[in-house]
Amino acid sequence: MMEMEIGQRLRLVRTRANLSQRQLAAKTGVTNSTISLIEAGHTNPSVGALKRILDGIPIGLSEFFAIEATPEPSPFYAAEDLVEIGKGKISFRQVGQDMAGSTLQILKERYAPGADTGRVPLVHDGEEGGVVISGRLEVTVDDERRILGPGDAYRFSSRRPHRFRAVGSEPCEVISACTPPTF
Structure with missing residues (x-):
């Protein structure tokens, strides 16, 4: 110890x-x-x-x-260390294991063609943002809708109703962050 x-x-x-x-x-x-x-x-x-x-x-x-001392976790994560927290046609691979006490959540998201977060818009406390790496992602925030491609980004208050949907025939990959952690 x-x-x-x-x-x-x-x-x-x-x-x-x-x-x-x-x-x-x-x-x-x-x-x-x-x-x-x-x-x-x-x-x-x-x-x-x-x-x-x-x-x-x-x-x-x-x-x-x-209270016993526990070593600080490593600040580095290999691709295979990312934790899968998604299901179905959407993969959410989280950077880090335990989000308890964390104020930031980082995800590598992958949407199969046509996959979406559901008809009911998401609403929660905090902020979120992301950058599209590949494919095309339709992002709806309130009544505003945009189709984003590689290099395009979004950022908004998560209290605003929002949803995400992959458009086109190829998967969409996004690197995102939200605070506080949502999942």
Whole structure:
């Protein structure tokens, strides 16, 4: 087991709680600069100060110190490491295994000729965008519809009703990203 410093633990639990240093400082009355110094390993807090900071997350001292260090995942993925999360005539190959705690999802999409995301438009929180690599993709956002070819791109708020459909006789490939992860 790798030993984790207090600053590393604090950064880990703060980011898991989706809090910025400023947000945590505002919730706890501990200055942003103090939280930054602790996370950088430049200072160690007193037990009382640490308890006050952790109450803002919230997490107890025993749970905080029970967290075991896990190595950061590799930032690189071979083509065979992409995780298939699609089905049928649409392949969604995701970069990375577990999206828990992630704010970004990247997909390599492949649509068989004529494949689409369904008659009912998709609507969800966040933003998404993509670049067509090959083939042609019809993208509908609200009442606006475009057919995109290689090199063309899209980006929009995912709260706007949208759908995708491959047009033409060849498959369509797209590299896309959405935040937060949708699937």
